[in-house]
Every structure is written in C-alpha cells, then in structure tokens.
Amino acid sequence: MSAADTTAAPATRAPSNSYWRLVFRRLRRNRPAMAGLVCLVVVILAAVTAPIIAPYDPMKVSLADAYQSPNAAHLMGTDKLGRDILSRVLWGSRNSLKTGFFAVLWGLAIGGVLGSLALWGGRIVDAVVMRFTDVLLAFPGILLAIGVISWLGRGDVQMTLAVGLSLAPIFTRLLRASLLSLQESDFVLALRSVGVPRRQILFRHMLPNALTPLIVQATLQLGTTILTVAGLGFLGLGPEDPRIPEWGTMLIEGAQMIQTFPHLVLGPGACLVAIVVSVNLLGDGLRDALDPRVRR
Amino acid sequence: MPRYILRRLLVSIPVLFGVTLIAFAFVRLLPGDPAVTILGERATPAAIERLRTSLGLDRPIWQQYAEYMSNLLQGDLGNSTITAAPVTKELFSRFPATLELSICALLIGVTAGLWLGRAAARRPGGGTDGGLTLLSLLGISIPIFVLGPLLQYVFGVVLDWLPTSGRINPRLFVSTPTGFLLWDTASQGEWGAFRDVVAHLVLPSVTLSMMPMAMVARMTRSSVIEVQREDYVRTARAKGVVPPRIARRHVMRNAWLPVVTVIGLQVGALLAGTVITETVFGWNGVGSLVVNAINQRDYFVVQSAILVFAVIFIVVNLLVDISYALLDPRISYR
C-alpha cells in the first residue's frame, strides 16, 4: 500500500523535471507512439521542403498528360489537368498542417479564455459559459464549421476560424473540469494550509497539472481537425482558387472518377490517413505516458 | 428517478433555446444586407423588398426573433430561395432517407464495436487486442470521403457485387408512402426490390458506421478492462459465480455507462457524417440537401437543416442521460 502511495506522488505534485523525464522515457518505450512521431516529423519535413522536393510545379497544367496512372515520372499519377498528384499532395500538406495546427491553437485560445472565465468569473458567468458550450456542442462535428464558413465565406483564415471555434467547447470543458478537480484536490488544500500564495499555487502547481490533459486532447484533436479541414474542402468549401492544391478538393475529383481512375483517391487518401494515424498514435502514447492511472 | 428526468429535461431547455438563437442569428446577422446576400446581387429590387418585409428586417431584433420562433413552432422554416418550396416540406421528404441510413450505420457500428471491444478486452496486450486496436485506430483515422470511394471501387467496380450510388434501382417502380424504403418494400411484399434496397444500403452504411464502430470498440475495451479489475468482480469470483455470468451481470452491466455516453456522442458524428456520405453515394437525404444548399447559397435550407441536426443530437443525448438512470441506480439519488 505504502509503496503504491508514494508513486502516485508525481501526478499530484507539480510536474518537475524528473516527472517529464519519466514521461519521455515511457513515451520512448511506446513503439507505436514513436513510429507516429517519426512519421509526423517526416511529414512536417516534407511539407516544409515541398518547394524543393516536389518534382513538378503543382499548378502546371499539361492536358496531354491528363489521368496518367502512377508511373516512374509521376509516382502518384496525374489528375484531369495533367498536374502531378505527388507534387500537389506535398504542397497540399503545407496547407493542411498549417490550417489544422492554427485551428487547434485558436480553439485552445478560446477554450482557455472561456474555461478560466467559467472558473473565476462567478457562478452566473460559469452558467452562461457552460450553456454556451452546450449550445456549440449541440452542432455536431463538421456542421458548426459548415455554418460558420457559409457565413464568413471561403478562405484559409475563415477555415481556421471556423474549425477552431468548433474545437473550443471541448477545450473549455476540459480545462474547467481539470482545474476544478485540482482546486478541490488534497494537495492544493495542503499547499493552501501551509500558506503558499494563491498565485503560486495557480501557476506553479495547478496550471502545469491542468495542461497535461489539454496537451493530450490537443494532439488527438489535431488528427480530427486535419480530417475536418479536408472534409470541408471535399464539400466544396476549400480555397476559392481551384488551382491551389488542397487535399479535400483533390479528393472530390477523385471520388467522382473513382470508377475509372482510382489512383486519384489512393495517393492523397493514403497520405491523409497516414498523417492522421500517426498523430493519433502519438496522442494515445502521450496519454498513456502522462496518465499513471492507465498503467497496468 | 422522475425528478432526475425532469431536471435533465429542464437543463436541455436553455440549450434548445440557444440553438434556435444561433440558427436565427445565422441568417439575420449575415454580413451586409441579409436580403441582398440571400437573394444574390442580381435579384430584382421588388423581390429584395419582399424578403426584407417577410424577414421583418425593419423591426427590432427581438421582435424578429419572436416571430422566427413562433413560425418555427408552427413548422414554418421559410422558403427555399432556389426552388421557392417550403423548407419544411423539403426536409420532410428527405428525412426518411437520412434516418434509414443513420439507423443502419448506428446498428452496424454499435453491434460490431461492442463485439470487437469485448474481444479485445479478453486478453489485454495479446495478439487479438493489438490487431483490433490497430483496426479501430484505422477506423478513426480514415475519413468517409476516402473510405467511401475505396469501397465503391473495390465492391462496385473490381468485384462488381454492390451498387455504388442511389437508394434503389430507378427502374424498379415501387410506391414509397413512408420514404423508408426498407419498410415500404417489405410491407408490400416486394422482396426483389427489398433486396435491391438492402444492396444499396450496404456500402454507405458500412462507410458511415466506421467511426462509431471504432469509437465504441475503443471505449468498450477500456471500460471492460477497467471493470474487470474492480473489487466486486473479485467478490463475484469468490462467491463461485460462473465466468459467463460474471461477464454479463457484473462486468458488462457496469461497463455500459461510458459506452452509452460514447454512443450518444457518436450519433452526433453520425449525423455530421451523413453530409459527406450522402454526397459520396448520391443519397437523396438531408445531408446532400445541405451540401447543395451551401453551394447554391440557399441560406434558409442550411439554417433549418443544421437546426434539425442539432435538435436531434440534443434529444438523443437527453435519452442517453435518462438511460444512465436506468443503468446505474446511484444516479437518481445524486
């Protein structure tokens, strides 16, 4: 009993250096998570260096080469305008990752503000904020983003704002719930009883603990967000300029021609799934590494 | 228990209210002059004036909202700006298709998910568990607009087993009084047509069921594993209760709770998923209606369809919360 008790300590104490070292050690031992991380790093590198490594100009139309199946010159084949799909996938990943990343950040920002407001703004503010998140959550998944985009119009920034907003209620509730349970936890009570100042309790002890679930959730949401962004593109809400390579938009064309040219879906689809799988692997691994309770 | 249900009902009223408020604001707060935005730049000034009056844009905003709500409660959601037909009628005619698809997908997803989750929990960390974990990860990560076309290609083109688009072979003439084709064909004894309807349903509902299946499987797995470690399961073993009964009465009864929550949330994902699934499979439901409406800037249709989805989602989660009280005796006393 006593042995088990002492080891629960890292979770209740403010995370220290050795705590994070333990987390990383666990993460390193989690092979699927490491595979996900490596894969993600490769994808990010590919996205960053797309202008250098992409074999063709992603916008260059060459009608003579339309609908080529994958071959030595075009590893993923070409689309209806003879554009190289691999190059478009590479360039498109820049857009996807950027939008996904900033949407999650934006969602975290709104969620952070609303969550703190709910916690420290008094009972009425809390009730209002919580009902507001209830209302936002009532529009499931992609629907809220569809509404916001058809309202704001199409474009990168609008897409980011719309998708980020639909993530906000998740982060709001998570932050509020974890801060609330920390506020009532024994270790905060203990800190208060020995006279540690409120500010220090909040910033040194509570926030770092509350961040843990937020980091995990944000990572897991990044995968969903990339899918949502592509899904919106698939519904025709992607970039207004059809020449810009965007995964969702590329997949519409693929879905329409699936009977004759499946390679239009295979290339971009496989890349999309690979990214989301690796993000989810990493997220699951992080969750297992950060939460001592799920260990056997 | 009745008090718990009543309290839950009361909590969902402000949410329903908020949802209508957002739907209302969606059209009224359109940038610029809403009437112009809705009808487009080329509309005649007379038409714009008419819409402006019918929207009541000259009156105070709260009156407009009151009017919107009273129309809503009478089932009047406005008219489509493209077809001029009442939106309510359009929604009603499309609704059975979406419901049929969603229910099939939910049934497939929940049944398969429960089964897979329990299979994986039997030996955590074993080979079956590893394989199924990977499978559910894939299920979560593969979007409908990739999986759908792939299934169409494999089962519709390469194997040529199943139709890839539509709800029924258009050359079959069956009357469809309810719009639920499974019911309509079966009740008329049109078994040939019934089989055709089922064949049309397979690919879209399997595609749509992938996400709920994966989520239910994951939650079932972790919940069952957790409950298996509970002290009362050990008590049951100490009493000499036989293993199948322990699995049913002690483990599953308690493992249900989080699984039911996930099912409720997945109904939301499912509703959102119909939008894309229906587009991929040429399914004439509310989802494809929304997509057409967005592309044609038919704001009233978008507004109403999103509202309907949200209301369904709220109702489903209300039902989920009530089912908690039935599953867990502790809840009604809290």
Place this chain on the structure above:
Amino acid sequence: MTLLEVEDLTVRIDTEFGTVHAVNGISLSVERGETLAIVGESGCGKSITGLSLARLLPEPAARIAGGTIRFEGIDLVTASPRTLADLRGRDVAMIFQDPMSTLNPVLTIGEQMAEALLRGNYGVSIRPVRDRLLELLDMVGLPGGEAMLRRYPHQLSGGMRQRVMIAMALAQKPRLLIADEPTTGLDVTVEAQILDLVGRLTEESETAVILITHDLGVVAGVSRRVAVMYCGTVIETAPTDTLFDAPMHPYTVGLLHATPSIDADADEDLLAIEGVPPNQLRPPAGCPFAPRCAWRQERCWVEVPQPRAVGEQHQVACHNTATREEAQQGRPARLAPAPPPPNLFGIGEVVTFRGVST
C-alpha cells in the same frame, strides 16, 4: 486430516519496474474449525497470500510460482478452473477489506446475495431463494427484511455492507473463510460488532477462519494462533498467548512495542521500528529484516534463516532470537553496535513500484 496445508507458497507479480517477490515460500496449516490470524504491515504479502489461497490473484500479472496449497487433499495450485469455481463460495469463502468497492453498485443486495446461494444457476428473479435470503439477513443482523433485499450498496453504511459480505460468504456454510482486513476502515465499535459476528457464526458452522490483519489488537480477542509475516515470509508462528508473552523474532518484538494497549502505563513509550522494509523487486541475500534489526549478526546479512520449532506450536525464522527479558525491554541486552552490511551497495535502497498494492 488438516483442512488447509500450505507448503512453500511463492507468488511473483510482474510490474512495470520488474518482478515483485511478493510471497517467498511460506508454509501454513489450518485445522478444521480453527482460527488463524496472519499479521503484518502493509506490503508484507499477507493479502496476496489470502488471495492465492482462494486462487483469486489477478492472473496472469500475479502468479503462483511454486509450492502447494492443499485443501482437503486437493491441490488448489494445479486444480482446474472448473474445480476452483465449484470450491469457491461453497467450501472456501472470502471477505475483503473496503466494503465500499467489493459490492457491485448496480445490483441490489438481494440479487448479489442470491448469487452466493445459487452461484449463477438462476434467472433474473430472486423469488425462489427469498426465504433463505431473509434468514441470512437475520443471521447477520440486518434489519428491514424484504425492503433491505431491494436496496443498493450505496444506500448502506460501511458496517452494513460488510454484514452483507459476511452473509454472502457464509451463505453456504463453507469450511474455510478467508477474511482479508475485514474491519479496516470501519469505526471501532462497528469493528467489534463485525469481529464478534464473524466469530460467532463461524463457531456455529464450524468454519475455519484465516484472519488477515495489520492490527495486533484485533488478533488478541479473536484467534488462538498467529502467524507474523514480514516481506513475503512467515517469520514467527505461535499461539496467541505465547506470542504476546514471549515473542522471539525481533520483528514481532518490535511490532508489539509499536502497538499501544489500553492496560499499558500511559507513560510507557511506544517504540517505532526504524527503517523501511526492503525492496521486494530485488530481495536482499540474507534475512529480510536484517537492515532494521538490532539483534542482527554477521550471518544475518548473508544467510536466510529457516523456520525452526522453539516450543509447542511455536516456530521462528531467526538466527538470533530475543530472550524473554529482551522482548519485554524491546531492545537487545548487548549494547554493542549491530554489524554493518558487508557492502553498502543495494541495501536499504528504496525503490517503489506502482499498480500493485500488497
């Protein structure tokens, strides 16, 4: 024939940090209708021992690595799952610590008690066994009759829940009851009632009891024989009176001096045992108590003491047992410093492990 004969029982538990040597070759025996107490501090392996006796270890993480458990001649270590399921509840019953979590929260008291009677061979209704259930309620002193059967665990107090557990355990008049810290977490008055109840009922049904506890005070009134466990081994077994009068193992001496008693002088000091138990991931070479022992000699560091008989029903595993006077003083007569360990590396080091509470 002896009811229960445990020989050289060894239990290992796999954790994230390695294999815990939870139980290291213990031997015990219990006669028909006898009560044996197993005493030791948290983590000494007493609960794990109790669970192994009913084969309720959380396998495969925890497993019996050696030894035999003979219950009426049947070896439970090699018995088939079928045999075990038959035996549990009917011949060997168990009650646990923390009645909060040992009852299923979503089933009524009646449903759970009916299971103990019928062990799964019945439908949803408890009607067929209703009369028997009411008798059982009466037996353990739970009021309310029929209404009580329809209640859920969260509607009962800790003491009442433990009564339900006892009713379930004794429903079939088992021949052996393993009670694992049955009163931990209960009020002192409730504790007395529960112990009294268990004592009375098991006497009536001639059920043998293994009472596992960390509380020597509980032992005194209940059992005639005591086994003291330390670090996965039984270090001393003796009749209760002998153990209290003239303990011989230094650990038992320490334990007794660390327990307050009502009839002791108010100014008598309680002596704490210095140090902590050794790391059970890498058990030390010699006697596990050596690092904390004031009686230790050179050989204690290198040679594990084996149990030897020192009197009527009295066994001790120690190289240098305490005399009667030393036991009363709580310290060895010789005041020369105890010999230090032969090497300082790896001894007295504390490594904690997670997920296993022993």
